[in-house]
Amino acid sequence: MSGARAPFGDPARVVPDKGITAIVTGATAAAMAFLAVFALALSLSSGQLAQRWSDTLSQSATLRLSAPPSQIGAQTAAVLEILRTTPGVTSTRVMDIEEQRALLEPWFGPDLPLESLALPRMIEIIESSQGFDAAGLRLRLASEAPGAVLDDHTRWRRPLVQAADSLRLLAWLSVALIGGMMAAMVTLAASASLEANAQVIRVLRLVGARDAFIARAFTRRFAIRAFVGATVGTLLGIAAFALLPVAGDSGFLTGLGFAGAGWLSPLVIPPLAGGIAWLATRAAARRVLKREG
Amino acid sequence: MIRLANVSHDYGGRGLLRGIDLHIAPGAFHFLTGPSGAGKSTLLKLCYGELQPRAGTVELFGQSLGGLSRDGLADTRRRIGVIHQDCQFLDHLTLAENVALPFTATGRTVPLNDLRELLGWVGLGAQADALPPTLSGGERQRAALARAVILSPEVVLADEPTGNVDPDMSQRLLGLLIELNRMGTAVLIATHDMTLIRNAKSAVSARVLRIVDGGLHAAGADL
Numbered sequence: 001m002s003g004a005r006a007p008f009g010d011p012a013r014v015v016p017d018k019g020i021t022a023i024v025t026g027a028t029a030a031a032m033a034f035l036a037v038f039a040l041a042l043s044l045s046s047g048q049l050a051q052r053w054s055d056t057l058s059q060s061a062t063l064r065l066s067a068p069p070s071q072i073g074a075q076t077a078a079v080l081e082i083l084r085t086t087p088g089v090t091s092t093r094v095m096d097i098e099e100q101r102a103l104l105e106p107w108f109g110p111d112l113p114l115e116s117l118a119l120p121r122m123i124e125i126i127e128s129s130q131g132f133d134a135a136g137l138r139l140r141l142a143s144e145a146p147g148a149v150l151d152d153h154t155r156w157r158r159p160l161v162q163a164a165d166s167l168r169l170l171a172w173l174s175v176a177l178i179g180g181m182m183a184a185m186v187t188l189a190a191s192a193s194l195e196a197n198a199q200v201i202r203v204l205r206l207v208g209a210r211d212a213f214i215a216r217a218f219t220r221r222f223a224i225r226a227f228v229g230a231t232v233g234t235l236l237g238i239a240a241f242a243l244l245p246v247a248g249d250s251g252f253l254t255g256l257g258f259a260g261a262g263w264l265s266p267l268v269i270p271p272l273a274g275g276i277a278w279l280a281t282r283a284a285a286r287r288v289l290k291r292e293g
Numbered sequence: 294m295i296r297l298a299n300v301s302h303d304y305g306g307r308g309l310l311r312g313i314d315l316h317i318a319p320g321a322f323h324f325l326t327g328p329s330g331a332g333k334s335t336l337l338k339l340c341y342g343e344l345q346p347r348a349g350t351v352e353l354f355g356q357s358l359g360g361l362s363r364d365g366l367a368d369t370r371r372r373i374g375v376i377h378q379d380c381q382f383l384d385h386l387t388l389a390e391n392v393a394l395p396f397t398a399t400g401r402t403v404p405l406n407d408l409r410e411l412l413g414w415v416g417l418g419a420q421a422d423a424l425p426p427t428l429s430g431g432e433r434q435r436a437a438l439a440r441a442v443i444l445s446p447e448v449v450l451a452d453e454p455t456g457n458v459d460p461d462m463s464q465r466l467l468g469l470l471i472e473l474n475r476m477g478t479a480v481l482i483a484t485h486d487m488t489l490i491r492n493a494k495s496a497v498s499a500r501v502l503r504i505v506d507g508g509l510h511a512a513g514a515d516l
Contacts, residue, residue, distance in 0.1 A: 009393055009403040016385040203381045206343070207440070208371035209398035210364045289363075 015200055015217045020195040025186055025222055029229030030236070032182040036175055037237025037266045043171030044262050050164030054157060061134075063123040067147040074119055075145045083125060088132030095122040120147075182226070182273060183280045190222050190281040193282050194288040201289070217284035219278050226260050226277030230270040237264055294319060294448055294479060295373075298351035302335055309335055311392050311507040314347070317448055317481055322474050322497050324490050325483040326512065327504035333483040336504065337452050340481070341373050342366050354447075371399060374441030374478075376451040380433045382425040388412075388432075389416075389421040389439055392439045399444075408443070408513065415439045415469060430457035438469055448479040455486055471497050 067075045076094065083092045100113055100122060109215075125132075141148040146169045194201070197218075204214050241257050258265070295317040302310045309332045317323065317340070325333050338344040339351055342358050351358040353369045361369065382391045389412065393403040412418045416433040425433060434454055441449055451470065455463035467489055474480045474497060484490065493499050501512040 008390065008405070009397045011397055011400065013386065013390070014383065014394070015399065016383075084419060157418055195390050203383055203394070204398050205367065205397040206341075206370065206375060206377070208367050212364075212366045213398060213400060255431070 008048050011213065011217055012220060014204060015193075015197055015221055017221065019193065019196060021189040021196070022225060025189045025225040025277070026229035026232075028182060028185040028224040029277065030233035032178050032241075033183075033230035033233030033269045033273055034237045036178045036269050037234055037241070039174035039178060040266055041241060041257055041262075042270070043168050043175065044168035044265065045257065046164050046171055048259070050161050050168065053137070053164060059127055059129075061125040061127065061150065061152040063125060063141075064120045064149045064151065065123065065145065065147050066118075066120040066149070067145075069118060071147075072121060075147055076123075079123065079141065079145045079148050080204045082137070082144060083123070086132050086137055086140075087131050088128050090126045090128045092126075093124045095124065161257045179272070179276060186222060186277045186280040187284050190218060190277075190284040191288065193222075194218060194285060211258060211286075211289045214289060215282055218285050219281040222281040223274045223278040227270050227274035230273030234269045236265050238263070294354055296352040297336075297339060297346075297437070298350045298352070300339060300346040300351060302332070302334065302339060302344065302347050308507055309363070310504070310509075312337075313509045315340075315509060317479050319447065319479055320474070320477055321479045322471075322493075322499040323481045324499055324501045325504070326485055326487075326490065326491070326501060329485065331504040332379070332507065333485075333504060334452055336509075337375075337450050337483055340450055341375050363437060371395065371444050372447050374444070374446035374449040376434070376437045376441045376449070376454050378452040380425070382433070382436070384425050387422050387424060388417060388428065390441060391425060392436055394440060395444045411439050411443060416465075431459070433463035434458055434462070434466060435469070438466065442473060442478070446457050446458060446476075446478065447503040448481070449473060451480070451482045453484055454482060455489055463470060464492065467493055504515075 032205075063079065065072070065075055065079055080092060080094070083089050097114060100119060101112070104112060104114070134150060134154075139149055141150060158202060201214055204217075295315070297313050300310065300313040300315075301308070303508070304438050312367060313336065315336070325336060327333055335344065339346055341500060342351070342353060342361070345351075345358065353361070356365070356369070358366075362410040383394065386394070389408060390397070392412065393408050396403045409418065409421075412421055415438055417432060417435055417439065418443070420432060420436075428436065434457070438451075438454065441451075449470065454466050454470070463486065470482065471493065482489075490499070490501060503510050503512045
């Protein structure tokens with residue numbers, strides 16, 4: 001007396017499980033989940049990229065000291081003393097003349113008589129992870145070594161970090177759009193299914209089913225379809241990343257993909273897809289039921 | 294239990310029912326007759342709230358139909374068993390699942406022993422796993438009767454229950470409805486089958502109502 005597929009009297013059986021809407025919902029969820037994996041990877045990677053650029057550039061600063069040849073020695077010593085007592089400065093290094101020659105060679109050639117030029121002295125500062133107070137340091141330098149100019153690379157860092165942040169924003173926008181599109185597709189599929197099953201709804205109403213029961217019969221089914229479809233799409237997306245060839249160890253694309261615990265982040269996509277489908281179907285069911293007598 | 298007071302209904306301006314007064318009391322047995330298209334089905338639909346009257350009031354178990362919410366109407370329908378002219382089955386479910394649908398649709402566990410007993414009562418024990426489209430007209434009507442009574446309703450409304458079945462099967466269906474009435478269930482049967490009415494009158498004290506020109510009249514002793 002019991003059905004072979006589900007326990008007898010299972011409410012999930014009252015809506016026939018066939019038709020084009022089942023395929024459309026599952027396939028849409030799979031495709032959207034596949035795209036969402038890429039958008040998620042992009043957003044995570046751009047976040048890491050912004051962090052990496054920011055970290056690299058903020059770990060070092062340069063101090064340029066210009067002074068008449070007679071005073072350069074004394075001012076260098078003063079500057080080094082200031083830096084030694086500045087919290088957040090790990091180490092300092094005065095570039096020697098050979099290093100400066102190597103830096104200038106591409107522009108002026110190898111035979112430049114550097115000794116006869118009043119070249120500024122370059123001091124490289126390595127910061128601790130906390131960094132130092134650049135404004136405070138500038139004030140101290142201004143009073144004790146007026147020829148010193150501090151460059152903490154903020155000028156270079158800011159646009160790079162901004163670019164990475166915009167990229168991340170775009171990626172999250174893509175995730176949101178993909179979610180919205182999936183909600184729209186599931187709503188259309190659910191509406192079509194509700195129309196196609198008008199007779200089922202009518203019979204259920206006649207035997208005393210409340211609206212909540214009828215809506216649940218549909219929402220459950222669509223949520224499960226979307227969840228299963230999204231799971232397939234997500235796994236395919238992860239597999240695609242796992243098989244992606246690594247493009248060397250430098251360059252922009254190096255960071256694109258998942259790393260460490262990041263590989264787990266796409267696993268939120270299937271439950272999210274199921275949740276979106278559930279909400280979309282419930283809204284469609286309520287609308288149709290309100291219209292029916 | 295079901296009370297219609299001065300009810301009128303029409304479809305798109307064509308007056309069908311006018312000034313109908315009807316009261317179905319507990320344990321009553323009514324026949325509703327009249328020519329095809331007179332409004333028998335419409336009157337039944339008003340009795341279980343599928344239609345709202347254009348004028349007048351319909352009262353179901355003391356509550357006005359107009360004042361019932363959708364869920365309130367759904368709950369009221371659990372107390373009214375309806376045998377529809379076209380049975381209204383879900384064709385993807387087995388006969389047993391269709392008969393048990395009032396339990397399933399109200400989120401309750403199906404009492405399998407009662408179901409088996411009920412299917413035996415209407416003589417469909419062997420067809421429990423069959424799909425509705427594979428059943429004969431008589432089998433479908435008996436299954437519809439089983440579904441109408443599975444929740445032990447206080448009243449059963451039947452719309453041409455013998456419309457598509459042979460005379461023997463008509464008698465059998467009528468016998469089941471009379472048996473139900475003897476157990477205390479009120480019965481209203483819409484039919485144009487005069488033989489059915491005559492046969493019933495010998496077994497049960499039935500009141501015959503006739504729809505003539507949109508009005509409801511008690512039929513005379515001519516039956």
